[in-house]
Amino acid sequence: MAPLLREKLTGIALGVSLGILGTVAAAEPQHGIAMYGDPALPPDFVSLPYANPDAPQGGQIVTANVGTYDSLNPFIRKGRVPWQLRFFLGESLMGRSLDEPFSLYGVLAESIETGPNREWVEFTLRPEARFSDGSPVTVEDVMWSYETLGTVGHPRYRGFWDKIESMEQTGPLSVRFTFNTEDRELALLAGMRPILKKAQWEGVDFAESTTEVVPITSSPYVIDDFEPGRFLSLRRNPDYWGSDIPFRRGTNNIDEVRLEFFGDETAAFEAFKVGEVNSNREFNVARWEQQYDFPAIQSGDVVKSVLPHARPSGMTGFVMNTRRDVFEDWRVRDAMMHIFNFEFINEAMTGSAQPRITSYWSNSPLGMSDGPAEGRVREFLEPFAAELIPGTLEGYTLPVSDGSERNRAGTAAALAQMEAAGWTVQDGVMSNAEGEPFTFDILLQTGASENQAIVDMFVESLGRIGVTPTISVVDGAQFKERTDVYDFDMTYYRRGVSLSPGNEQYGYYGAESADVTGGRNLMGVRSAAVDAMIGRLLTSESQDDFVAAVKALDRALTAGRYVIPIYQWNISRIAHAKELRYPEYIPIFGDWPGWQPDVWWYESE
Missing domain, CATH: 3.40.190.10 (Periplasmic binding protein-like II)
Structure with missing residues (x-):
């Protein structure tokens, strides 16, 4: 369809x-x-x-977790x-x-x-x-x-x-x-x-x-049956x-929604290939293009659906914890942006098929504009000019490499920013004036093989400026415990945003949430400008002021260099059993909570 x-x-x-x-x-x-x-x-x-x-009504949808x-x-x-x-x-x-x-x-x-x-x-x-x-x-x-x-x-x-x-x-x-x-x-x-x-x-x-x-x-x-580590049936x-x-007509058509649990992504994908799972949301475009040729696809028993949406990109990447001394200085964070060779990584991971996230609201009318801030956006931000990180008012764009593995320009820019922050390469090791090496720990969750592959390439690049980070791979329980209390230097980060940002933004980026246990402000943003822009978008009485406030917030966060962005998904890729159907009309939010399995149904030929 x-x-x-x-x-x-x-x-x-x-x-x-x-x-x-x-x-x-x-x-x-x-x-x-x-x-x-x-x-x-x-x-x-x-x-x-x-x-x-x-x-x-009837049937079953089974997904892998x-x-x-x-x-x-x-x-x-x-x-x-x-x-x-x-x-x-x-x-x-x-x-x-x-x-x-x-x-x-x-x-x-x-x-x-x-x-x-x-x-x-x-x-x-x-x-x-x-x-x-x-x-x-x-x-x-x-x-x-x-x-x-x-x-x-x-x-x-x-x-x-x-x-x-x-x-x-x-x-x-x-x-x-x-x-x-x-x-x-x-x-x-x-x-x-x-x-x-x-x-x-x-x-x-x-x-x-x-x-x-x-x-x-x-x-x-209702929860019907479950066994932790194996499955959960609704x-x-x-x-x-x-x-x-009216809100429920045509929804909740499938009799059983079953969640199957696996130890890693490879096992989950294999379960889908042999039919233990009948719907799989794919985020790796290279795998989508190269590995979705198994017998069930060839026979037509499994179909591939590509679904558009009109929601903002949100932010996906690797967040730097500004509570830690190593990432408190924005120039150090900027150095990490330069040494992270996105163009090379994107080619290796997706064949350069995925565009990069350029800001928190990119891919939407709320995303910050290129170049210097103008009009109401500048008016809202200027009272905070003294505290704003360079690029917020002047204009900021992510570094772009030439795609080669060595990334000479990015390496040079990273070295310059580290030196400006008080770090230089001494005997092959990035160190401060006291000779203490610059290092940090990257926290990853077990089974996240794609993130591990990206981090491995990032670590190789870091070696070119004399930085050798450690990588801690922990299970889901430890990962949650550590991120709940912000016990990490850098970790994988995903924050979805919408066309109607509101009070949740205080939880994501507000100063008051920076030290709340189990909170969502993982980067530890404490910015009067950020708080003020959130306040403005909540109290705006016109479209123009609302949009300007979100664009200004987007600028402050993006220029803050808190997260190293990776690629965005402007479409969703779902492979599913041919019996699983969905309406031809796709809402503006596309594949989002409330869509699958909510408006899907199971229909045998």
Whole structure:
């Protein structure tokens, strides 16, 4: 099937949720909400535009996962949890459309109402909403969930809780949140917290990880069977309460979603080739081109789908921990950028088929512009000129090598920046004035063979400037423990961003999150300019100011040289059994949580 991607970039994509704010209507219950203006779908919409309301139900989808798990609670910091569980078990008051930058529609809530300036938001629950054990979802469950997640849950939930002035039941099925700060996004975030069954957790320590307690939720799928290190099976709940609400029509069609676990990427791929796994998302373009010729492909039993999307690149690469002395100086980080020979690595890994990430919001209208900052972007950044890293205002682009292995120009630039930072090569070793060698440790996770191959080439380049790092390869549990407390110098980093950045940016890059255990600010950014740009994008009342604030944030982060970027994926590559189908229409977010397996179905010929 030929996927269709709506032309929603620049003019249309931003227009849906970033349109210039008009006059504020009087508060009244609505079926949905957008960051700006109105949601695209009307109150009587039948289904999401990228779902097939006539899709058949049944079948199985099996995916491969590397590693293991020791917890089934995705809502706390402790433990290793299959990442998919957060989306399978976390049904919320509202649901996000993948075809709009930031619009929500009712799921557990039948309506949403806000104050004139979104200083409060009120939700009314659907009377038919039920947990998987058949008990009703109540306002008491909602309020308990918000407080529990906000106080002892995963850190991603706590920032929102701190901004709630009051939470009160306003009717048999309604609850109101009043905020203590001006922030238009809070009314939307309030609809996106998972709702759990309060009675299940009475006498149980919610913050402790375990596989003995399976969370009871109202979601379409329930955990059916599992064995850590081997598999986890989720079954479609035949008694799911919400099959006929518009947001759910045409979704959750597959009877079983099974996660198989393997020790490394090679074993996972072999399992796919022999049919133990029937859907595989491929990130290595060279493998996609060269190794997807096994018998199931040749016979047509497995098909290759290439899927477009219009979301930002985000940032993928190797992050430098600025809490550590070795990477505190931006000139040292800049030297690492120069010595990392991306063009040579890209040729070796992908045949130069993958473009490089150029900024956090590259591949989107929110990405920083080339050259010096201008207009509102410069106006927003100039008050912080004294603290900004060179290139932020003047313009910054990543170094580009000639593609040769020696990368002479990059090596020379790296040596110059190291010398400017107080490091010179002495007897073949990069050292400071006291003769202490410059070295650092690169933390990798077991089974990440592609990252290991990239790091091996990076280490070879580092040797040309007298730097010999160490490489620590640890299992998933140790990797999480160490990154949770920022016990690393450099490590692999992946941060997805969206067309509607909001409060989560404080968690990613805010100064207050830099020392939060289990936080997401791995690079340790502490920048008044970064915090101010996040504040501006949250309080902007026009499209122009919002876009300018994100572009300014993108500049500050990119010129900060915190992450050595590698390649971006502007398309998704999924090989899957021919029986697994998806709608022809692809949303602007493309292959993203909420799409596979949500709107897929299984159909035998």
